[in-house]
Amino acid sequence: MTRDQLKEACENTIHDLLREPFQFAIEHSETLADDLTYQLRSDEGVRRVCVQLLNRLRPGDLPQLLRRFAEDSCTHQMVFADYVTANVADMLCDQNVWFADTQGNAFMEIPGRLLVRNVGNKPDRMPTPTGQHFSVPGAKVLHYLLKHGPSIDATYREIREAIGVSIDKIGKLVRELEQNGTLRVRGSGQYEILAPDRLLRMWVDAYDAKLQPALYLGCYVAAGDRTFEALLRDAETVLPAQLILGSEVAADVLTQHLRPQQLRLYVPKTQAADLRRDLKLAPSERGTVELCDQYAREIAGQGMIYGLTIADAAFVYAELMTDGDSRLAETALRLRQEHLAWTL
Template sequence: MIHEQSNLMNMIKEDTLLKETISNFSKITGGKIRRTLPANAFADANIEMTLGNQSHIFFIETKNEIRQTHIPNIIEKFSREQNKWLLVAKYIPGPQKERLKAASINYLEAAGNCYINVENLFIYINDKEVTPSRQTDTSKLWSAPGLKFLSIMLSQSIHLNAPYRQIAKAAGIALGNIGPLQEELKQEGYIQSSDQSPQLLNKEKLIQRWVELFHVVLKPKLTKGRFRFMREQQQKNWKDIPVNGFKWGGEPGADLLENYLEPQTFAIYTSKTTNEIVKQIKIIPDPEGNIEVYEQYWDEALLKDYSIPEEVALPLIVYAELMAGTDSRSWEIAARIKNKYLYGK
């Protein structure tokens, strides 16, 4: 029942966004948008857009605010039938609009800004002022402790059956969080109701939502500082650095997992103090540096029997960091890491 109510609320939000967008589009262009019968099970809605004597049928994907991490999945989803899809969003930052245009992805912002380029319609509007909505989930599941908890569940789903104390230790959060978080995971439809051998459901959706909020909610709280190598040669020989008390994330983590990416930026996760890691690795504070140091919140025991190099951070984190980049090669490697390390675990 609670899961059904959650779905209903999402449908109401999508409907409200679409109504606002249709109204503004009509005022600005004089065109019309009307809903049509569903023809695609993966679309949030179907519409017919008419401007003058020209019209076009679109499948609609609705989003509140488009972030960098949404772009690869949108491109992948739309790629086979690009001129049949239209992205409708409350807010799209300028850089993301440029990336969508470059990928020939049609979009329509609620305020009326749009890029629509199909056989018989071309509309480009980019002068309507928009304020970021910055809406995030208020539930505990999408708070910083909730995201830590989810990173354990998504990394090794065997923890669904683990004692609460073990889960709390693995995630680096208070014991009292575990029961409410597991219950919310079940209520949101991400875990089967049966108490016998529970399994994660809708894992792909859960991963993508985690990735999005990792960059907004959790990662800023883990940041210890930005640095650069003391000597240029250190970057070339980064694999020779003894790994003691830290893990490689981001591009170096991906290279260690897939051996297919020469790192230009470096992410380090450690439970050591900043002074300790600075002395150990011989790095220098630099606000423009290409090394970022973060707090390692998860327990080391989590990575045992995980079939990954011991010097690599959680593959989920490595995946999330690659998906925040702009290089399609990084997205390709991220997809490999997701399929290899986040499924079947």
């Protein structure tokens, strides 16, 4: 769903539910911007409402939404989304954050008066993003841009060599990002990210739905109930140059703000069987060790632990946002503030 389609659908939801004497109308909107300002008018006066457009709204978005809303000057804060689940709706209501979605769900309350509360409408099928970015190759390109942003100097050929995506696919995605105002092409092999928050959200969506399932190799338990520290020390002696640590362990290294409960290792698919044997890993749906295909060294960052490289901040951020609980959401916010501040 495009920005304008989302905006129009959520406006229609409000207009269908909001009763006289209240009127809801846009006050200000920058072209292609993801934040808008509306006015709620009534006999009692005018209230300014700051609205954030989010095609996909996750529970993990709430800490960052609250931080952003705390900095604005509006009377009320609101989210327009494609779909707000009942669980997320309760979380937003508890924080008095208004919302409207494309399914007819909405909440608006002023002191002493509930204006709108309509929750529980579900889509026949979950809306999914469309476009060049929403694919495995597209996700790889988005990550490359974020890792090297906000200004990128790389030819299509150099990007292809780094992540293994065709020049044709790279070109189509760059043109799409340029058309929707997310990226500016400054010259041959030179790009500037204009809407970093939007690009980061696109990356998280594409990682969640496309890239992560394609990389997943399996979930395992370690023989002898070994600790993560013991496993990592063993891993250091097995494939130290090839392994990349992701998710919670990497997030802890980057933020010092998480007690890891899961270990995710990125290993070239051709070496995964050897790693399972050497680390004595047995398949288990309840395992806390996860192996994923390392499609390129490009996912590696600068940090290390026990001699092993961790994934870069943009990659780890997507892992935290899609692995999904409040513990990880708070860490994702801290990681973004400390390592991806240019996207805020």
